[in-house]
Amino acid sequence: MKLGFNEATCMKKSNVMRDLELCEKYGYDYIELRLDMIKDYLEDHSIEDLKEFFKAGHLKPFALNSIENINFCNKRQWNELIDLFTFGCKVACHIGNPYIVVVPTVTSEVSNKNEEEVFIDSVNVLNKLADIAEKYNVKLAFEPIGDKKWVCNSIRQAYEIVKLVNRDSVGLVVDCINVYLHDKCADIEYLRKIPLDKIFVFHINDCENLPLGILDHCNRLFPGDGCIPIKEITDILKEKGYDKIASLELFRPEYWNMEPEDVIRIGAEKTKQYL
Numbered sequence: 662m663k664l665g666f667n668e669a670t671c672m673k674k675s676n677v678m679r680d681l682e683l684c685e686k687y688g689y690d691y692i693e694l695r696l697d698m699i700k701d702y703l704e705d706h707s708i709e710d711l712k713e714f715f716k717a718g719h720l721k722p723f724a725l726n727s728i729e730n731i732n733f734c735n736k737r738q739w740n741e742l743i744d745l746f747t748f749g750c751k752v753a754c755h756i757g758n759p760y761i762v763v764v765p766t767v768t769s770e771v772s773n774k775n776e777e778e779v780f781i782d783s784v785n786v787l788n789k790l791a792d793i794a795e796k797y798n799v800k801l802a803f804e805p806i807g808d809k810k811w812v813c814n815s816i817r818q819a820y821e822i823v824k825l826v827n828r829d830s831v832g833l834v835v836d837c838i839n840v841y842l843h844d845k846c847a848d849i850e851y852l853r854k855i856p857l858d859k860i861f862v863f864h865i866n867d868c869e870n871l872p873l874g875i876l877d878h879c880n881r882l883f884p885g886d887g888c889i890p891i892k893e894i895t896d897i898l899k900e901k902g903y904d905k906i907a908s909l910e911l912f913r914p915e916y917w918n919m920e921p922e923d924v925i926r927i928g929a930e931k932t933k934q935y936l
Contacts, residue, residue, distance in 0.1 A: 807842025
């Protein structure tokens with residue numbers, strides 16, 4: 662697997678240019694850029710500047726993060742989502758970034774939707790987004806979020822959706838904490854059932870040993886510092902032949918307050934043991 666970095670990990674004290682330089686310095690292979698941070702970057706730089714950085718160095722772009730709350734949108738929400746998504750597709754196409762991460766909805770208004778409703782809506786939305794993305798040679802990486810507040814919260818549910826969509830341009834994100842949040846990795850063996858060509862992105866992280874219902878994304882830790890069976894997850898992926906990104910994605914306030922260079926350096930050291 663290749664060493665990756667997701668900009669959410671240092672987003673409170675860093676920026677695109679700093680992340681790029683530090684990831685290059687510490688030997689990362691890929692970076693997942695955040696759309697909001699790209700917009701900030703473009704206030705003082707151009708897309709051509711970004712393209713030239715990747716052309717000149719070892720680091721390459723992989724998956725833009727992220728288009729969120731894609732399910733059950735009203736007209737205004739959908740129009741705003743499409744505007745952001747199209748912006749992301751144009752950026753991705755220009756810099757040679759192959760994937761955009763898309764995330765199911767978490768709102769109190771739709772949390773009571775049943776699985777059939779979520780299934781129908783997700784298939785419809787992913788097809789509409791893929792119609793746009795394919796014009797830019799971009800693929801969609803659909804990420805189930807393990808907490809049950811999200812309308813799609815298991816690898817099994819997400820794969821069944823992606824399977825019915827049945828497009829080469831639509832696959833999955835496998836995220837360690839999301840696998841763990843869904844009944845503490847109760848469906849980890851389901852990873853073996855997912856075809857290799859449908860696993861687009863892998864997010865690597867650990868977490869504190871807290872009860873489900875209390876555990877949240879702010880409790881993420883560096884790989885190896887918590888209770889997630891990361892080796893078991895990575896071993897399954899390796900057995901399948903997965904050799905793409907293992908992207909460090911952390912949302913921990915403690916890490917946000919650290920110097921980005923320290924987080925990126927430690928993150929590389931902690932992650933490499935699993936590659």
